[in-house]
Amino acid sequence: xxxxxxxxxxxxxxxxxxxxxxxxxxxxxxxxxxxxxxxxxxxxxxxxxxxxxxxxxxxxxxxxxxxxxxxxxxxxxxxxxxxxxxxxxxxxxxxxxxxxxxxxxxxxxxxxxxxxxxxxxxxxxxxxxxxxxxxxxxxxxxxxxxxxxxxxxxxxxxxxxxxxxxxxxxxxxxxxxxxxxxxxxxxxxxxxxxxxxxxxxxxxxxxxxxxxxxxxxxxxxxxxxxxxxxxxxxxxxxxxxxxxxxxxxxxxxxxxxxxxxxx
Amino acid sequence: xxxxxxxxxxxxxxxxxxxxxxxxxxxxxxxxxxxxxxxxxxxxxxxxxxxxxxxxxxxxxxxxxxxxxxxxxxxxxxxxxxxxxxxxxxxxxxxxxxxxxxxxxxxxxxxxxxxxxxxxxxxxxxxxxxxxxxxxxxxxxxxxxxxxxxxxxxxxxxxxxxxxxxxxxxxxxxxxxxxxxxxxxxxxxxxxxxxxxxxxxxxxxxxxxxxxxxxxxxxxxxxxxxxxxxxxxxxxxxxxxxxxxxxxxxxxxxxxxxxxxxxxxxxxxxxxxxxxxxxxxxxxxxxxxxxxxxxxxxxxxxxxxxxxxxxxxxxxxxxxxxxxxxxxxxxxxxxxxxxxxxxxxxxxxxxxxxxxxxxxxxxxxxxxxxxxxxxxxxxxxxxxxxxxxxxxxxxxxxxxxxxxxxxxxxxxxxxxxxxxxxxxxxxxxxxxxxxxxxxxxxxxxxxxxxxxxxxxxxxxxxxxxxxxxxxxxxxxxxxxxxxxx
Numbered sequence: 001x002x003x004x005x006x007x008x009x010x011x012x013x014x015x016x017x018x019x020x021x022x023x024x025x026x027x028x029x030x031x032x033x034x035x036x037x038x039x040x041x042x043x044x045x046x047x048x049x050x051x052x053x054x055x056x057x058x059x060x061x062x063x064x065x066x067x068x069x070x071x072x073x074x075x076x077x078x079x080x081x082x083x084x085x086x087x088x089x090x091x092x093x094x095x096x097x098x099x100x101x102x103x104x105x106x107x108x109x110x111x112x113x114x115x116x117x118x119x120x121x122x123x124x125x126x127x128x129x130x131x132x133x134x135x136x137x138x139x140x141x142x143x144x145x146x147x148x149x150x151x152x153x154x155x156x157x158x159x160x161x162x163x164x165x166x167x168x169x170x171x172x173x174x175x176x177x178x179x180x181x182x183x184x185x186x187x188x189x190x191x192x193x194x195x196x197x198x199x200x201x202x203x204x205x206x207x208x209x210x211x212x213x214x215x216x217x218x219x220x221x222x223x224x225x226x227x228x229x230x231x232x233x234x235x236x237x238x239x240x241x242x243x244x245x246x247x248x249x250x251x252x253x254x255x256x257x258x259x260x261x262x263x
Numbered sequence: 264x265x266x267x268x269x270x271x272x273x274x275x276x277x278x279x280x281x282x283x284x285x286x287x288x289x290x291x292x293x294x295x296x297x298x299x300x301x302x303x304x305x306x307x308x309x310x311x312x313x314x315x316x317x318x319x320x321x322x323x324x325x326x327x328x329x330x331x332x333x334x335x336x337x338x339x340x341x342x343x344x345x346x347x348x349x350x351x352x353x354x355x356x357x358x359x360x361x362x363x364x365x366x367x368x369x370x371x372x373x374x375x376x377x378x379x380x381x382x383x384x385x386x387x388x389x390x391x392x393x394x395x396x397x398x399x400x401x402x403x404x405x406x407x408x409x410x411x412x413x414x415x416x417x418x419x420x421x422x423x424x425x426x427x428x429x430x431x432x433x434x435x436x437x438x439x440x441x442x443x444x445x446x447x448x449x450x451x452x453x454x455x456x457x458x459x460x461x462x463x464x465x466x467x468x469x470x471x472x473x474x475x476x477x478x479x480x481x482x483x484x485x486x487x488x489x490x491x492x493x494x495x496x497x498x499x500x501x502x503x504x505x506x507x508x509x510x511x512x513x514x515x516x517x518x519x520x521x522x523x524x525x526x527x528x529x530x531x532x533x534x535x536x537x538x539x540x541x542x543x544x545x546x547x548x549x550x551x552x553x554x555x556x557x558x559x560x561x562x563x564x565x566x567x568x569x570x571x572x573x574x575x576x577x578x579x580x581x582x583x584x585x586x587x588x589x590x591x592x593x594x595x596x597x598x599x600x601x602x603x604x605x606x607x608x609x610x611x612x613x614x615x616x617x618x619x620x621x622x623x624x625x626x627x628x629x630x631x632x633x634x635x636x637x638x639x640x641x642x643x644x645x646x647x648x649x650x651x652x653x654x655x656x657x658x659x660x661x662x663x664x665x666x667x668x669x670x671x672x673x674x675x676x677x678x679x680x681x682x683x684x685x686x687x688x689x690x691x692x693x694x695x696x697x698x699x700x701x702x703x704x705x706x707x708x709x710x711x712x713x714x715x716x717x718x719x720x721x722x723x724x725x726x727x728x729x730x731x732x733x734x735x736x737x738x739x740x741x742x743x744x745x746x747x748x
Contacts, residue, residue: 049741208635209721
C-alpha cells in the first residue's frame with residue numbers, strides 16, 4: 001500500500017513493508033521523543049514506551065537524538081536547521097522504524113529532511129507519527145486502553161493537513177474503554193500556536209487560542225486530547241489562564257492508560 | 264525596489280502591530296468572522312458538487328505553470344493577436360509606467376472622468392491616485408469598491424469583497440455622507456443600499472466616455488480578454504464607453520479557449536461559491552459599430568518577472584485572485600485585510616507583496632511571518648499554490664537579507680548550539696528542572712521574562728518537570744528498573 005504524500009510529490013515508504021518487518025523478529029523500533037516532550041512533557045514519551053511494550057514491541061531511545069530542526073527551519077534559520085537534520089539522520093539510521101508522539105515533528109522530518117539533506121531521506125521515510133504507526137504499521141485500533149472521562153479531540157493542523165492522519169486518532173480513541181468522546185466544534189481550525197508565530201504575532205495567536213479554548217469549554221469535556229503537546233501547551237495555557245479546569249492530555253497518554261495504571 | 268513599484272501604504276506599521284489594533288476592534292472581528300464563515304461554508308459546498316475537483320485543480324496548476332515557463336512566447340502572441348484585432352498593446356515595467364500610460368491615454372481623449380471595473384492590477388499600481396494627480400476623476404463601479412472609495416480614507420481589505428470590513432449600517436452611513444444622490448431616509452436594508460448605488464452608478468455609465476478595467480484571463484491564441492463579475496457593472500463599462508483601457512498583470516495570459524474552460528470552473532466556485540458567475544464578458548480588439556472604438560491593453564510587469572526568477576516563490580504567480588485562501592485563513596479573520604499593508608491581503612498577499620515589492624519595508628519583512636502555517640490556504644487554493652512552503656522560503660530570505668530582530672537571532676543561535684549536542688541539551692534540561700520550583704507554582708508559570716512575555720501575557724506555560732525524558736531513561740534503563748512502569 002503506497003500512501004500518497006500530500007505536499008511534496010514524494011511518496012512515503014510502503015507501510016506494508018514495515019508492517020511485515022515489525023511482524024518479524026529482528027525489527028528495531030526507536031522513539032523520537034522530540035525536544036519539547038523530552039524537556040517539558042516526559043510523561044508523553046513514557047506513555048509511548050509503555051504502550052508499545054504492552055503491544056509487544058520493545059522500543060529503543062538513541063540518546064544522540066535532540067531536535068528535528070522545525071523551529072529553526074520554520075522561522076527562517078535554515079542554516080541552523082541543517083546540522084539538526086544531519087544529527088537526526090545519524091541518530092536514527094540503525095532503526096527500522098521511528099515512532100514519534102508529534103505529528104508536527106513527523107511532518108517536518110518526512111517533508112523537509114530529504115529536501116534539506118538528501119542523505120537523510122532514508123531515515124526520514126521510516127518515521128511515523130504514533131497514530132500512523134499503531135493503525136498502519138501495527139494494524140491495531142483497540143490498544144487495550146481505559147480512560148473513563150469525557151474527552152474532546154483537537155486535530156492539530158499538521159496532523160490534519162501535512163501528515164493527513166485523517167481519523168486514525170479518533171479510531172484509536174473510540175476503542176478506549178469508558179471514554180466519552182465528544183465532538184469539538186470548529187475542530188479543524190488552527191489553535192494559533194504556530195511555533196514562533198505565538199511570539200511574533202502574539203495578538204492574533206492569543207485571539208485564535210481564546211476562540212479555540214472557548215470551543216473546548218463549550219463541549220463540557222474535562223480532557224482535551226491532541227497528537228501534539230505544543231498545540232496542547234497553547235490551548236492548555238490559554239484555558240489555565242482563564243481558570244478553566246480542562247486537562248490537556250496527549251493522545252499517547254490516553255492510549256497508554258489502563259484500569260490498573262490510569263493516566 | 265524602484266520607486267515605480269507597488270507603493271507601500273504610507274507609514275504602514277509591521278503586520279503584528281497593525282494586527283494588534285485590528286484584533287482589539289470587536290466590530291471588525293465580528294463583521295469579518297461572520298462574512299468569512301459564511302463564504303467558507305458555501306465554497307466547500309460548491310466544490311464538493313464536482314467529483315473531478317482534484318483533476319481540475321491539477322489542470323489549473325499545470326496550465327499556469329506552462330504559461331509561466333513560456334511567458335515571453337504567450338505575451339508576444341497575445342500582443343500580435345490584440346494588435347491584429349485593432350487594439351493597441353503597451354508594456355509597463357512597473358506601476359509608475361503603467362499609470363503614466365493610462366494617464367496619457369485618458370488625456371488624449373480630452374475626458375476628465377473614467378469609470379472603472381474592479382481591478383486588482385490598478386489597485387496595485389495606485390492608478391486612481393495617479394489619475395487624480397493629473398486632474399482625472401476615476402469612479403469605481405463595483406459596489407464594494409464604491410463603498411471603499413466613498414469611505415473617507417478607507418482601503419480595500421479583501422480581494423473579492425473589498426468592503427468586507429463594513430457591515431450594512433456602516434455602508435448606509437458612508438452612502439448618506441458621501442453619495443450626493445443618495446435618497447432621503449436611506450435605511451440599511453440591502454435592497455435599498457443596492458438600489459441607491461444602482462441609480463448613482465447608472466448616471467456614470469451613461470455619461471462616461473472612457474473606462475478602465477482589469478483582466479481575469481487573456482487568451483493568447485485569439486487575443487481575447489475576459490472579465491468575470493457578478494453585478495453587471497463590468498458589462499456596462501466594457502461596452503458603453505468609446506475608449507476602453509485594460510490593465511493586466513503579465514501572468515494573466517493563458518494559451519487557448521480550452522484552457523479558459525478550466526478556469527471558468529475553478530474561479531467562480533472558489534471565489535463566490537457559485538457554479539457560474541452571473542456575467543462573463545469577453546472581447547477581442549474592437550468591432551466597428553459595437554462597443555468601444557478604441558481599445559488599449561497595458562501589460563504590467565511590476566515585480567512579476569523578478570518573482571518568476573525565484574524557483575519556489577514563482578508559484579504565487581499562478582494566483583487567479585479568487586480569495587479562497589483569505590476566507591479560510593484564521594489569521595486573516597482576526598487581523599483583517601488592512602494589516603497586510605497592500606491591496607493583496609491574506610495568505611496570498613503575505614507571499615505576493617514581499618515578492619513584488621521586495622522585503623525592504625517593515626510590513627513586507629513581517630508578512631512572511633503573518634501565518635501559523637496551518638495549511639488551510641493550500642488546501643483550498645484552486646491552483647495548488649503551496650503557500651506555507653513559500654512563506655517559509657521567504658522567511659529564510661528575510662533572515663538572510665539583513666540585521667532584523669537581533670534578539671531573536673541570538674536566541675536562535677543559542678538554541679541551535681544547545682540542540683546540536685545531546686550533552687548540552689541534557690545540561691539545559693537539568694538547569695530547567697532545578698529551577699522548576701522557583702519559576703512555577705502548581706506546575707505552571709504565569710510570568711516569563713523578556714520576549715517570552717509575549718507568551719505569558721495571555722497564556723500560562725508549563726513548569727519544567729523534575730526530570731527530562733532522557734534523564735528518566737538513563738536512570739531507569741528506559742523504565743525497565745522502575746517498579747511502577
